[in-house]
Amino acid sequence: MTASTHWLATAAAQSVLERGGNAFDAAVAGGFVLHIVEPHLNGPGGDMVALISPGGVDPSVLMGQGPAPAGASIDHFRAEGLQSVPGAGALAAAVPGAVDAWLMLLEDHGTWELTDVLEYALHYAETGHALGAQAAAVIGTMGQHFSEHWHSSAAQWMPNGQIPHEGDMIKNPPYAEVLRRLIAAGFDGGTRQRRIRLAREEWKSGFVAQSAVAFARTSHRHSSGSDHRGVLDMGDFANFSASYEEPQSINFRGTTIVKAGFWSQGPVLLQALAILDHFDDEHLDPSTAPGAHTILETLKLAMADRDAYYGDSASPRALRQLLEPEYAHGRAAEIEPTASREFRPGRIPGLKPFFPILTADPGESSVLGAGEPTVKISGETRGDTCHIDVVDRHGNMVSATPSGGWLQSSPTIPPLGFALGTRLQMTWLDPDSPSALRPGTRPRTTLSPTLLMKDGFATAALGTPGGDQQDQWQLLYLLRTIVGGYNPQQAIDAPMFHTSALAGSFWPREFHPAGVVMENRVSPDVLADLRDRGHEISIVDGWSLGRLSTVIRDPASGSMGAAANPRGNQGYAGGR
Incomplete structure (x- = not known):
C-alpha cells in the first residue's frame, strides 16, 4: 500500500x-x-x-x-x-x-x-x-x-x-x-x-x-x-551525512506512538497525548465543544514547551521529563474552562525555559512566498510540504515527510x-534560545512523520504537510481513530482545526494568543460554545486544513489498507 x-x-x-x-x-x-x-x-x-x-x-x-x-x-x-x-x-x-x-x-x-x-x-x-x-x-x-x-x-x-x-x-x-x-x-x-x-x-x-x-x-x-x-x-x-537515530515514543490507550526526537517538533504530539490521557473520552472528542476546547488548550501547553525547550542543543534525557505521566498530569491540571491567552511553558528541574518575543502583528514579508509555504494563521493557503507512506507484504513500513x-x-x-x-x-538570533542559530547545529524542524506500533509491530504510518499544524492535525486523527472509533478515511475527512497561539516557526513569525482556525463544517453550536469560552476563531473553507495520508497493516493477518486526503484533489492512496 x-x-x-x-x-x-x-x-x-x-x-x-x-x-x-x-x-x-x-x-x-x-x-x-x-x-x-x-x-x-x-x-x-x-x-x-x-x-x-x-x-x-x-x-x-x-x-x-x-x-x-x-x-x-x-x-x-x-x-x-x-x-x-x-x-x-x-x-x-x-x-x-x-x-x-x-x-x-x-x-x-x-x-x-x-x-x-x-x-x-x-x-x-x-x-x-x-x-x-x-x-x-x-x-x-x-x-x-x-x-x-x-x-x-x-x-x-x-x-x-x-x-x-x-x-x-x-x-x-x-x-x-x-x-x-x-x-x-x-x-x-x-x-x-x-x-x-x-x-x-x-x-x-x-x-x-x-x-x-x-x-x-x-x-x-x-x-x-x-x-x-x-x-x-x-x-x-x-x-x-544522513543518519539513523533512536525515536521518542509513548503508549496511548494501547497504541505506541513513535516520533523523531526533540530536535524536531515530533514530541509535541506525544506531549499532547500524554496530557489528554488524563481526561475522559468526552474531552477527547474533537467534534464536541468540551473536546475541542480541551484539545486546543492542550496544544497551547505542548507548543509552549516546544518553543521554550526543544532544540538540537538541548539534552534529550532532560527533555524526556516532558513525556512523563507526572509532568503530563500537572499540565492537564492547568487547563481551565476558558481559553488561556498566556504563553505557558512548564517547569523542568535544571532547565531554564526560553521566552521568545511574541507579537500578534509581525507584518508581511517583502518577498511574496517567503517562509514555509504552509497554511497561514489566517487560514489562507500558501501551500504545504509533502508526505508519503508505504508498507509492503513483508511488513516493511515507511513514513516520510x-x-x-x-x-x-x-x-x-x-x-x-x-x-x-x-x-x-x-532558528533564533538569540543565544539563549534552545533553537538558536549555531554553526553545525540542526534547526528545529516542523517535519513530523508518525509510526504506530502494537505489541512490538508496526501497524500504521501516517503524516501530513502543514508546518506548525502537522502534529495538531495528526492529533485529531489519532483521537478519532484510537478513541472515537473512526476508520482512517473517516478520520482524514472529518473537519479539522488548529490553534495559532504559538510562536510561528517560519518567518515572519506570528502569534495569536487565543487564535483558532477551523473548517466551516464544524457545528455552529460548537463554534458558539468555543467563542463563549474566549477562543478567537477564524473560519476557512470546509476542505482546506490538513493533507493527511496513512497506510495500515494488521501484523497477524497481513491485511493492509490506506487512506489519503481529498482536499485539493491531489492526494492519493493505492494498493493491492
Whole structure:
C-alpha cells in the first residue's frame, strides 16, 4: 500500500511494489518524483525526516535534516544588518539533507538499483508532467519577483517569460541531468550498495555541491528586502551525512506512538497525548465543544514547551521529563474552562525555559512566498510540504515527510534546476534560545512523520504537510481513530482545526494568543460554545486544513489498507 500527497508519487511507489521492490525502494522512488511534481512544496535542496520499520519492528528515525553551515552564526547575520533569519534567500539555507537521506535509505534497506528507482523521476523531469493548480498559483504569485530579482527562477519556471497555467506540461531538464550524473557516478562501482554510495559522494563532493556553493555565494534578494550572499561551502556539503537515530515514543490507550526526537517538533504530539490521557473520552472528542476546547488548550501547553525547550542543543534525557505521566498530569491540571491567552511553558528541574518575543502583528514579508509555504494563521493557503507512506507484504513500513528547497525559497541554481532550502528561518538570533542559530547545529524542524506500533509491530504510518499544524492535525486523527472509533478515511475527512497561539516557526513569525482556525463544517453550536469560552476563531473553507495520508497493516493477518486526503484533489492512496 502507498499513500501520498500527489497521485504520481503514489503511482510510482506502487509501481515499484508491483514489480517486486520493497517499501524502501518504493518510498525512494516516490520521494524523488515528489521533487518533480510538487516543486513548490519540496525539492532536492531541502530536507526530509522519516520513520522506518524494517520488517515491521525496531523503528528508527531516518534523519535528513542538514545543519547550519559553518559560516552561519548569529554574529554574521547581525553584521548583515538582520534582526532575524530571512524566510527566503540562500543565507537561510541549511545544508541540503533530503537527497542523501533518500539515497542512504536505498543503500541500506532497498533492493533495487539506483537507475531503476530514479527512472520515474527522470521520466517526469525529461518529458514533463501536468502542472497542478497550486503550483501554478505559486509561480503566478512569484512571477514579478522572479522577473525583477531571481532571473534564473524566471528562466526555469516561466518559459518564454509566461506564467504557466494549471495543466501545462512542465519539464526540468537540468534536474534530469543531475539524476543522470548521479547514476553515472556509480556505474562501475561494484556492488549495488557501492554504486549508491558513489552517487552520494558525487552529490556531496562533486558537481552538485560545487554548483550550489558557487551560486549561493552570489548576491541576491532575500525576504528582508536586502541583498546578501549565502554562506554554504564545500566543507558543509562534504561533512554532512544522513543518519539513523533512536525515536521518542509513548503508549496511548494501547497504541505506541513513535516520533523523531526533540530536535524536531515530533514530541509535541506525544506531549499532547500524554496530557489528554488524563481526561475522559468526552474531552477527547474533537467534534464536541468540551473536546475541542480541551484539545486546543492542550496544544497551547505542548507548543509552549516546544518553543521554550526543544532544540538540537538541548539534552534529550532532560527533555524526556516532558513525556512523563507526572509532568503530563500537572499540565492537564492547568487547563481551565476558558481559553488561556498566556504563553505557558512548564517547569523542568535544571532547565531554564526560553521566552521568545511574541507579537500578534509581525507584518508581511517583502518577498511574496517567503517562509514555509504552509497554511497561514489566517487560514489562507500558501501551500504545504509533502508526505508519503508505504508498507509492503513483508511488513516493511515507511513514513516520510520531505520539504524545503521550494521553488519560491531562493533563486533556482541554473545547472541544477532546483533551489536551496530556507530551514534556518526556524532558528533564533538569540543565544539563549534552545533553537538558536549555531554553526553545525540542526534547526528545529516542523517535519513530523508518525509510526504506530502494537505489541512490538508496526501497524500504521501516517503524516501530513502543514508546518506548525502537522502534529495538531495528526492529533485529531489519532483521537478519532484510537478513541472515537473512526476508520482512517473517516478520520482524514472529518473537519479539522488548529490553534495559532504559538510562536510561528517560519518567518515572519506570528502569534495569536487565543487564535483558532477551523473548517466551516464544524457545528455552529460548537463554534458558539468555543467563542463563549474566549477562543478567537477564524473560519476557512470546509476542505482546506490538513493533507493527511496513512497506510495500515494488521501484523497477524497481513491485511493492509490506506487512506489519503481529498482536499485539493491531489492526494492519493493505492494498493493491492
